[in-house]
Amino acid sequence: MKTALAVIVAAALLPLIAGEYYVNLASQIVIFAVFAASINLLLGYGGLPTLGHAAYLGVAAYLSALLYLKLHLAHWAIAPLALAGTTLMAGVFGLIALRATGLGFLMLTLALSQVLWGTAYRWVSMTDGDNGLRGLARPAPFGLNLNEAMPFYYFVLAVGVLAVWMMARFVASPFGATLRGTRDQPRRMSALGYDVWLIRWITFVYAGFWGAVSGLLFVYYHKYIHPVSLSLANSAEGLLAVIAGGSGTLAGPLVGAAIVLLLKNWVSAYIERWNMLLGFVFVFIVVFMPEGVVPGVRRLWRRYASRA
Amino acid sequence: MAALRIQGLKKAFGGLPAINDVSLEVAAGERRLIIGPNGAGKTTLFNLLTGDLPRDAGSIALFDEEVSRFSTSRRCHRGLARTYQIITLFPQDTLEHNVALSLLGLSRERWSMFGRLPARFYADARAVLAQVGLEAVAHRPIAEVAYGEKRRVEIAMALAQKPRVLLLDEPLAGLSREERGKVKAVIGAIPRETTVVMIEHDMDTALDMADRITVLHYGRVIVEGTRSEVVADPKTREVYLGH
Numbered sequence: 001m002k003t004a005l006a007v008i009v010a011a012a013l014l015p016l017i018a019g020e021y022y023v024n025l026a027s028q029i030v031i032f033a034v035f036a037a038s039i040n041l042l043l044g045y046g047g048l049p050t051l052g053h054a055a056y057l058g059v060a061a062y063l064s065a066l067l068y069l070k071l072h073l074a075h076w077a078i079a080p081l082a083l084a085g086t087t088l089m090a091g092v093f094g095l096i097a098l099r100a101t102g103l104g105f106l107m108l109t110l111a112l113s114q115v116l117w118g119t120a121y122r123w124v125s126m127t128d129g130d131n132g133l134r135g136l137a138r139p140a141p142f143g144l145n146l147n148e149a150m151p152f153y154y155f156v157l158a159v160g161v162l163a164v165w166m167m168a169r170f171v172a173s174p175f176g177a178t179l180r181g182t183r184d185q186p187r188r189m190s191a192l193g194y195d196v197w198l199i200r201w202i203t204f205v206y207a208g209f210w211g212a213v214s215g216l217l218f219v220y221y222h223k224y225i226h227p228v229s230l231s232l233a234n235s236a237e238g239l240l241a242v243i244a245g246g247s248g249t250l251a252g253p254l255v256g257a258a259i260v261l262l263l264k265n266w267v268s269a270y271i272e273r274w275n276m277l278l279g280f281v282f283v284f285i286v287v288f289m290p291e292g293v294v295p296g297v298r299r300l301w302r303r304y305a306s307r308a
Numbered sequence: 309m310a311a312l313r314i315q316g317l318k319k320a321f322g323g324l325p326a327i328n329d330v331s332l333e334v335a336a337g338e339r340r341l342i343i344g345p346n347g348a349g350k351t352t353l354f355n356l357l358t359g360d361l362p363r364d365a366g367s368i369a370l371f372d373e374e375v376s377r378f379s380t381s382r383r384c385h386r387g388l389a390r391t392y393q394i395i396t397l398f399p400q401d402t403l404e405h406n407v408a409l410s411l412l413g414l415s416r417e418r419w420s421m422f423g424r425l426p427a428r429f430y431a432d433a434r435a436v437l438a439q440v441g442l443e444a445v446a447h448r449p450i451a452e453v454a455y456g457e458k459r460r461v462e463i464a465m466a467l468a469q470k471p472r473v474l475l476l477d478e479p480l481a482g483l484s485r486e487e488r489g490k491v492k493a494v495i496g497a498i499p500r501e502t503t504v505v506m507i508e509h510d511m512d513t514a515l516d517m518a519d520r521i522t523v524l525h526y527g528r529v530i531v532e533g534t535r536s537e538v539v540a541d542p543k544t545r546e547v548y549l550g551h
Contacts, residue, residue: 169421169422170421170422172424173420173421173422173423173424173425174412174417174418174419174420174423174424174425175418175419175421176421177405177409177412177425178409178412178413178418181409184400185397185398187360187396188392188396188397190359190360190379190380190381190384191358191360191380191381191384191389191390192381192384192409192410192413192465192469193381193384193385193413193414193418193469194381194413194418195381196381
């Protein structure tokens with residue numbers, strides 16, 4: 001708890017010492033951290049590896065953009081509609097994807113998100129295809145102007161903290177304990193009276209909801225949406241962030257998101273072949289900390305402390 | 309009233325019948341032992357009873373309620389509990405958490421998404437662990453306790469649910485003489501409100517504990533009766549001794 005508070009305080013102080021570029025980068029990290037944390041609900045706590053989670057980020061972003069551009073609705077109406085629509089879609093996708101587990105689940109989530117990605121590309125009259133949707137604006141909750149980097153960062157940080165706190169409560173609850181049980185011993189859980197499928201479906205929908213929240217923040221940040229937001233690459237980056245940071249831990253996806261975004265945005269400014277570096281970093285993590293950075297660092301710290 | 313009534317139960321894997329037209333009836337409060345050589349279909353029978361495997365034909369009734377179409381979890385809520393031949397626990401969690409998870413399975417609080425698991429679940433779990441002599445290690449992770457203790461946790465998890473019918477799949481398998489004694493005492497202390505059906509290979513120990521015995525062979529019931537009836541039946545000797 002103390003560590004969490006220290007991280008929040010440090011994050012809140014960041015705009016006071018960092019320039020606009022870094023504040024914007026921090027906003028992107030928080031948005032991506034919410035996205036990765038929602039994947040972690042499925043992968044880390046439910047044992048359900050997904051390669052289609054960008055569907056919820058992308059659909060929430062597209063719904064928000066379309067409601068703004070086509071129906072000219074206000075942001076206060078758009079946000080709940082986009083979240084509700086995307087969560088409903090997660091409910092339907094869950095009915096399909098949860099007919100399988102393991103690799104079958106992975107392939108079904110991938111296939112469903114690819115359908116949406118293809119639709120976003122080809123339905124030009126609605127999505128403007130490869131051009132994407134532009135001309136979007138950020139909301140102004142309670143009259144706050146979020147167009148500057150700093151206020152937008154604080155807005156994203158507030159939503160991010162709320163999201164991670166809600167997910168932390170979820171996994172620490174009795175339901176969270178049953179979810180971990182279905183990950184470790186699904187057959188035993190059925191024999192103990194748990195409806196394993198329903199537990200997984202509820203988690204799938206909940207993770208979809210938080211994926212949608214990250215999508216809203218994403219479209220607010222960029223004021224633009226493109227089919228690539230629905231792509232396999234976007235889903236895979238989220239999955240890699242969770243694995244790199246440490247699945248099944250609360251801090252893991254946040255650290256993983258920071259690693260991925262820093263490598264993508266900061267290191268790429270100095271190193272031309274930054275993709276190669278990203279690959280090396282993942283190989284390094286998998287070889288030396290197969291459980292992920294957060295559990296790996298904890299393990300090394302325990303070893304160091306026991307020797308000291 | 310029969311606690312368990314099975315009629316014409318069938319299950320085949322590919323073309324190979326594993327359970328072939330099995331019918332049997334277990335009275336309420338009875339201790340029933342299921343024996344038979346390897347491959348006789350004993351564990352498959354348990355898996356059909358709990359719904360872990362779908363049946364090909366036949367019916368299963370629990371206290372006169374037809375449960376054949378019920379899911380595994382629903383059968384559990386109707387009072388059917390089991391242990392596994394291969395230990396199936398949550399190794400990273402403590403003993404008390406394992407048992408608390410069992411208690412939570414029948415509670416509405418299992419759907420609580422934003423609270424904490426109430427302390428009473430752990431208190432109740434420790435009380436159940438005390439029944440099987442494991443209260444001293446209740447806080448230790450499953451991965452750190454001995455095999456025999458894991459066997460007792462399996463039984464504790466089933467007993468925690470106060471089942472009406474308890475299926476024990478080889479509860480003495482792989483245990484030392486001392487551990488067998490402890491597990492046998494735990495099984496012996498189960499109240500008669502719970503009907504017990506047990507698969508066991510250790511005949512010397514298991515025969516003492518049974519009211520009636522069913523012998524399975526190639527997925528069929530070949531002998532059923534009291535201890536003396538089954539031991540005296542030539543079909544039992546043929547199955548076990550080959551003559």
